[in-house]
Structures are given as C-alpha cells and as structure tokens.
Amino acid sequence: xxxxxxxxxxxxxxxxxxxxxxxxxxxxxxxxxxxxxxxxxxxxxxxxxxxxxxxxxxxxxxxxxxxxxxxxxxxxxxxxxxxxxxxxxxxxxxxxxxxxxxxxxxxxxxxxxxxxxxxxxxxxxxxxxxxxxxxxxxxxxxxxxxxxxxxxxxxxxxxxxxxxxxxxxxxxxxxxxxxxxxxxxxxxxxxxxxxxxxxxxxxxxxxxxxxxxxxxxxxxxxxxxxxxxxxxxxxxxxxxxxxxxxxxxxxxxxxxxxxxxxxxxxxxxxxxxxxxxxxxxxxxxxxxxxxxxxxxxxxxxxxxxxxxxxxxxxxxxxxxxxxxxxxxxxxxxxxxxxxxxxxxxxxxxxxxxxxxxxxxxxxxxxxxxxxxxxxxxxxxxxxxxxxxxxxxxxxxxxxxxxxxxxxxxxxxxxxxxxxxxxxxxxxxxxxxxxxxxxxxxxxxxx
Numbered sequence: 001x002x003x004x005x006x007x008x009x010x011x012x013x014x015x016x017x018x019x020x021x022x023x024x025x026x027x028x029x030x031x032x033x034x035x036x037x038x039x040x041x042x043x044x045x046x047x048x049x050x051x052x053x054x055x056x057x058x059x060x061x062x063x064x065x066x067x068x069x070x071x072x073x074x075x076x077x078x079x080x081x082x083x084x085x086x087x088x089x090x091x092x093x094x095x096x097x098x099x100x101x102x103x104x105x106x107x108x109x110x111x112x113x114x115x116x117x118x119x120x121x122x123x124x125x126x127x128x129x130x131x132x133x134x135x136x137x138x139x140x141x142x143x144x145x146x147x148x149x150x151x152x153x154x155x156x157x158x159x160x161x162x163x164x165x166x167x168x169x170x171x172x173x174x175x176x177x178x179x180x181x182x183x184x185x186x187x188x189x190x191x192x193x194x195x196x197x198x199x200x201x202x203x204x205x206x207x208x209x210x211x212x213x214x215x216x217x218x219x220x221x222x223x224x225x226x227x228x229x230x231x232x233x234x235x236x237x238x239x240x241x242x243x244x245x246x247x248x249x250x251x252x253x254x255x256x257x258x259x260x261x262x263x264x265x266x267x268x269x270x271x272x273x274x275x276x277x278x279x280x281x282x283x284x285x286x287x288x289x290x291x292x293x294x295x296x297x298x299x300x301x302x303x304x305x306x307x308x309x310x311x312x313x314x315x316x317x318x319x320x321x322x323x324x325x326x327x328x329x330x331x332x333x334x335x336x337x338x339x340x341x342x343x344x345x346x347x348x349x350x351x352x353x354x355x356x357x358x359x360x361x362x363x364x365x366x367x368x369x370x371x372x373x374x375x376x377x378x379x380x381x382x383x384x385x386x387x388x389x390x391x392x393x394x395x396x397x398x399x400x401x402x403x404x405x406x407x408x409x410x411x412x413x414x415x416x417x418x419x420x421x422x423x424x425x426x427x428x429x430x431x432x433x434x435x436x437x438x439x440x441x442x443x444x445x446x
Contacts, residue, residue, distance in 0.1 A: 005176050009169045016165065028084045031105075031132045031148040037095055039067060040134065040146060044096060047071070048139055055142075065124060068115025068147045075135035076145040078106030085132065092134065102137040108147075115147045125149070186210035190218055197225045242280070250277060294332040301327045305356050305367065308340050317348040323358025329365055329436065331416055336434075339412035339420075340367065342405040343432045347371035351429060365436045372429040381422040385410045409434065 030036060043062055050058060059069045070076070089105040096103070111128045112118060120127075131149035138144055186209050193204050203225050208215040254273050260266040302325040312319035340356070347354030351373025359366045376384050385406050409432070410420040418436040425431045 002177055002180060005173060005180070009173055013165060013169060027107075027130065027132045027148055027150045028088070030150065031088055031134070032091075036134075036146075036148055037092070040092070040096065040136070043069065043146075044136060044144060047144055052140065052142075063116035063119075065116065065120035066149075068117065070115055070145045071138070071142050072145060073142060075104045075137075075143045076108060076133040078104065078108050078133060081106040088132075088134075092136075096136070098136065104135040106133065107131070108133045110147060110149060115145075183210050183214060186214050186218060190214075190221060193225075194221065197228075203229050246276070246280060294335055296330045296332060298328055298330050299333045299336075301329050301331075301365065301367070302358055304333060304337060305340060305358055308337055308344060309354075309356055311341075312344055312348060312354070317344075318353040319344050319348060319356065320354070321356045321358075323356065323367075324360060327358055327360050327365065329438070331436070332412075335412045335415065339409040339434060340369070342409050343369040343434075346405050346432075347373065347430070350374060360438075363438055365438060367434040367436070368431055369433075370425050370429060370431040372425065375424055375428055375430045376422065378424065384422065385420065406432070 039062075043058075046058065047055065055071050059071060063069050085105045085107065089100070089103055092098075092105065093100050093103045108131060109128055110117070110131045110133075112120075117125070117127060129149050131147055134146045134148065136144045136146075186206075189206055193206050196202050196204055205222055206218050208218050208222075210218075250273050254270060257266055257269040257273065260269070302321075302323060305323060306321045309319040309321040344354045344356065347369055348371075351371035353371060355370045357366075357368045357370070359368070406420070406422075413420040413434050413436070416436050418434060421433040421435060423431045423433065
C-alpha cells in the first residue's frame with residue numbers, strides 16, 4: 001500500500017510537470033501578463049527622468065536573456081499587427097496613461113543580434129524566434145523598445161512550484177502513511193494469529209483496534225477461532241469418552257463370549273468385539289492425525305523413514321527404503337511417522353511389499369510409498385482419501401481396515417502445509433506421495 005501511494009504521488013507529480021511544460025505561455029499571453037506591464041511601469045518613468053548618457057547603463061542593468069530593452073531613434077521594425085496586438089496596444093496606453101500615437105505594438109522576427117539575446121546560451125532559447133515588440137515614445141523623442149517572446153519551460157524558473165508541490169506531496173503522503181500503519185498493524189497481528197491458529201488450533205485473543213472494518217474482522221476472527229477450537233475439542237472428547245465407556249462392556253462381552261460352548265459362535269462373537277475396538281481406535285487415530293498440537297522439530301527424514309521400514313521388517317512384512325540420505329526438515333515426527341506407517345501398512349497388506357523413497361526437489365520434499373498391488377481406479381482416487389471409504393475387493397476382505405488409513409495420512413500431510421497425492425504405479429499398483437514444501441518455498445503449487 002505504501003509503494004502504491006508513493007508511485008501514485010510520483011505519477012501525479014510527473015503528469016503535472018508534463019502539463020506545466022506543455023502549457024507554457026505564447027508570446028501574446030506573455031505580453032498581456034501582469035509581469036510585462038509591471039516591468040514597463042517600473043522602467044518607463046525612470047527613463048523619462050534620467051539623462052541620455054545614462055540610458056545605456058540603465059538598460060544594461062534592466063535587460064536579460066528573457067527581458068530585453070533598447071532605446072532607438074525610431075520604433076523597432078515590426079512585421080505585422082493583429083487584433084490581439086491592437087487590443088494590447090490600447091490596454092498599455094490606458095495603463096501607462098499615454099496617447100495612442102506614442103505606443104506601437106506588433107509582431108517581429110527576432111534574431112540573436114537584437115536586444116540582449118547575446119546573453120542567452122544556445123540551449124536556453126532557439127533563435128530566430130517570432131516575438132512581440134512594444135515601442136513607447138519618450139519625451140526626448142527616442143523610443144523605448146521592449147521585446148516579448150514565448151517562454152519555454154525552464155527547470156530553474158519552476159523550482160518554486162516544484163518545491164511547493166513536493167512539499168505538499170510529502171505532507172499528504174506522510175499523513176496517509178501514518179493512517180495506513182495504524183491499519184496495517186492490527187492486520188499483521190490478525191495474520192499472525194491466523195497462522196498460529198492454523199498450525200495448532202491455538203486460540204489467541206486479539207485486541208480489537210484499528211479502523212472499524214478491521215475491528216469487525218478481528219472480532220469475527222476471535223469468535224470463529226474459539227468456536228472452532230471448542231467444536232474440535234468437543235468432538236475429540238466425545239469420541240474419547242465413548243471409546244473409554246465402550247471398553248468396559250466390551251470386556252464383559254468378551255468374558256461372556258469365552259464361556260460359550262459353541263466354538264463357531266464364540267469365535268464369531270469375539271471377532272465382532274475385536275472389530276468394534278479397532279473401529280474406535282481407528283477413529284481416535286484419525287482425530288489425532290488432524291491435531292497439530294505436537295511441536296515442530298528438525299528431523300532427519302531418511303532416518304525416520306528407514307526406522308519405520310525396519311519396524312515392519314521385524315514383524316515379517318517387506319518394506320524397503322531406497323531414498324536419499326541426510327535430508328533434514330522441520331516437521332512433527334510422531335504425526336509424520338504415523339502417516340508413513342499407514343501408507344506402508346496399506347502397501348504391505350494389499351501387495352505384500354512396499355518401497356519407500358525420499359527425494360528433495362527445488363521447492364518440495366517427496367516421500368513416496370509404492371506397491372505392485374491391485375491399485376485404485378483413477379476415477380476413485382479422490383474418493384479413497386475420504387474417511388471410512390473402502391473401494392477394492394481386497395479392502396472389503398478380512399485384511400481390510402476401516403477406510404481411515406489414507407484419510408489420516410492426508411490430514412497429517414495437510415497439517416504440514418503439504419498434500420497427499422495418489423497415482424498409478426506401472427504396470428500395476430499404487431504410488432502414494434506425501435509432498436511437503438521446503439521452508440524457502442513460500443506459497444507453492446504442486
């Protein structure tokens with residue numbers, strides 16, 4: 001906003017300067033100006049009172065590049081007169097209280113030899129030039145000649161205007177910056193609070209300050225973050241309470257089931273009880289996957305992934321790490337490990353093996369878990385990321401879970417400002433990629 005304000009003021013200043021340059025006065029406008037009349041009023045009475053031998057010195061002092069005077073025996077040679085010069089002649093005669101025959105005004109072509117143009121530098125005025133000459137007859141019989149030419153725009157002559165304009169711009173800009181800072185400060189606080197809330201659902205009450213629209217936004221944010229945190233806590237606590245309360249009757253049912261004599265009924269009942277416990281545990285794990293309470297730490301990702309693969313190897317599942325080493329990243333290691341475990345578990349469950357790779361790109365870090373199993377149809381990959389979705393026949397079999405593994409991995413990936421991407425493996429199978437932005441990536445697209 002400050003940059004836009006500064007650019008706007010600079011653009012306005014440039015436009016005004018260009019207009020000032022383009023709209024310089026013509027010779028007739030300059031001749032009709034009060035400045036020309038004032039110079040004649042000041043010089044004419046002086047020349048009427050001094051001796052003839054003093055004329056040259058006075059005219060030399062009064063003359064300059066842009067205001068030249070001479071005294072001659074005859075009026076200055078004129079090329080023509082116009083309606084405008086005739087009107088100017090009448091006006092000057094009235095202002096100087098002279099008879100009309102003692103005043104001659106007309107157009108003339110002026111060269112460097114005329115008046116005091118020798119005082120002008122070649123770049124200051126482009127001669128010859130079409131100007132206006134005012135000739136006034138003195139009591140001595142000689143003629144006072146004053147030249148008027150169109151004035152081009154000169155930086156030194158406009159310094160006063162430019163200084164005043166610059167001062168006005170600085171004054172207005174200072175006031176605007178002051179009020180913008182008052183507005184930007186609470187907006188920065190709101191942005192920081194939103195980032196903190198997004199990272200760990202940490203409620204931080206903000207003071208309502210700034211313009212009325214900003215105060216209204218802060219008030220809405222305070223209400224929103226408290227409501228969201230309360231709802232998440234209520235959902236987590238409800239499910240945890242249900243899990244705790246269900247455990248007691250399930251234990252009682254398991255004891256009673258063990259007493260049944262019919263072996264088929266007993267095993268079927270115990271299997272159902274186990275499934276209820278697994279569903280509850282999976283739902284709690286899904287909620288934990290959405291949580292961002294775990295602090296961020298700098299972790300060696302290659303060591304983390306290799307450790308997860310070794311854990312699966314110890315229980316008889318084939319999981320191989322083939323990624324790059326010595327890649328460190330700020331993350332929540334427990335949560336990220338849980339996401340990787342779910343993906344390895346799916347791969348080893350449905351394809352009997354998993355290959356884990358780690359690669360650092362220019363702006364992202366990719367963790368890929370690939371298998372050669374049945375895979376997921378392309379038109380159902382987005383659906384597979386939803387909670388409690390089980391798509392393939394393998395997932396509906398006894399080996400299948402409850403459709404939360406991919407959803408948990410997705411929630412944890414998004415909790416690291418990343419994403420979970422599913423793709424087909426060639427020729428068969430699935431590739432699941434956890435894509436994490438590096439710290440220097442900023443806002444990225446993948």
